[in-house]
Amino acid sequence: xxxxxDRDLERAAALFRALADPTRLGIIERLRxxxxxxxxxxxxxxxxxxxxxxxxxxxxDAGLLRDRRQGRWIYYAxxxxxxAEIESAVAAIRPSASGLRVVKRCE
Amino acid sequence: xxxxxDRDLERAAALFRALADPTRLGIIERLRxxxxxxxxxxxxxxxxxxxxxxxxxxxxDAGLLRDRRQGRWIYYAxxxxxxAEIESAVAAIRPSASGLRVVKRCE
DNA sequence: GCAATATATCAAAGTTCCTTGATGAGTCAA
DNA sequence: TTGACTCATCAAGGAACTTTGATATATTGC
Numbered sequence: 001x002x003x004x005x006d007r008d009l010e011r012a013a014a015l016f017r018a019l020a021d022p023t024r025l026g027i028i029e030r031l032r033x034x035x036x037x038x039x040x041x042x043x044x045x046x047x048x049x050x051x052x053x054x055x056x057x058x059x060x061d062a063g064l065l066r067d068r069r070q071g072r073w074i075y076y077a078x079x080x081x082x083x084a085e086i087e088s089a090v091a092a093i094r095p096s097a098s099g100l101r102v103v104k105r106c107e
Numbered sequence: 108x109x110x111x112x113d114r115d116l117e118r119a120a121a122l123f124r125a126l127a128d129p130t131r132l133g134i135i136e137r138l139r140x141x142x143x144x145x146x147x148x149x150x151x152x153x154x155x156x157x158x159x160x161x162x163x164x165x166x167x168d169a170g171l172l173r174d175r176r177q178g179r180w181i182y183y184a185x186x187x188x189x190x191a192e193i194e195s196a197v198a199a200i201r202p203s204a205s206g207l208r209v210v211k212r213c214e
Numbered sequence: 215g216c217a218a219t220a221t222a223t224c225a226a227a228g229t230t231c232c233t234t235g236a237t238g239a240g241t242c243a244a
Numbered sequence: 245t246t247g248a249c250t251c252a253t254c255a256a257g258g259a260a261c262t263t264t265g266a267t268a269t270a271t272t273g274c
Binding site (some may be wrong): 165 | 261262263264265266270271272
């Protein structure tokens with residue numbers, strides 16, 4: 001089992017922080033079925049355009065989304081690698097089966 | 108597949124927010140092997156006592172930890188139910204296989 | 215009871231994050 | 245080129261989170 005460095009913890013915390021907002025989780029949910037342009041997300045989420053743009057950038061900066069321009073529209077999509085990264089971060093916090101029997105006492 | 112309510116998103120965001128800090132992830136990592144008293148965590152994490160106490164409370168309020176007093180020590184442990192809850196929150200953001208082919212266009 | 219130990223809580227200050235409204239930049243069509 | 249449209253960015257204010265140091269509470273041993 002690999003040891004966890006401070007950098008790993010920072011990265012994992014950054015991923016979780018990106019997920020720590022209901023609006024951003026709503027965005028992700030709407031991208032599960034495939035890429036969407038910002039205009040559709042604006043309609044679906046009924047939110048101010050600059051606010052949506054801020055959260056999209058937050059997710060993109062964390063590596064969770066990718067975007068591509070097509071004509072005057074910009075399409076956002078989930079980055080599968082990031083989802084895998086999140087899953088491995090969660091796996092890293094699951095109790096280790098081998099450790100369940102260990103009981104440590106203060107002297 | 109169950110629909111996701113605003114309350115679900117709020118709860119999932121709260122869980123992820125609790126994980127969105129490297130100190131708290133460090134605490135969780137040290138609890139993977141079983142419960143620990145605060146004194147041991149203080150030694151391991153080399154942090155101010157009130158600061159550690161704050162983060163323990165944050166994790167406990169989010170439902171991730173349980174504590175029990177034994178004599179003059181208080182032991183913290185991961186709550187397996189919460190870990191399961193996190194895993195299901197992550198499962199909810201994984202791209203749905205059936206949706207990968209859907210391409211939605213702005214008119 | 216008293217002192218020592220382990221931990222929680224509180225208030226104040228600092229820091230980061232979020233929202234809003236305004237403006238900028240890229241694209242298309244006429 | 246101009247105007248309309250789509251989206252990003254910026255600045256300012258507010259809200260939420262974090263850290264720190266001081267103090268409070270609970271437990272134990274003497």
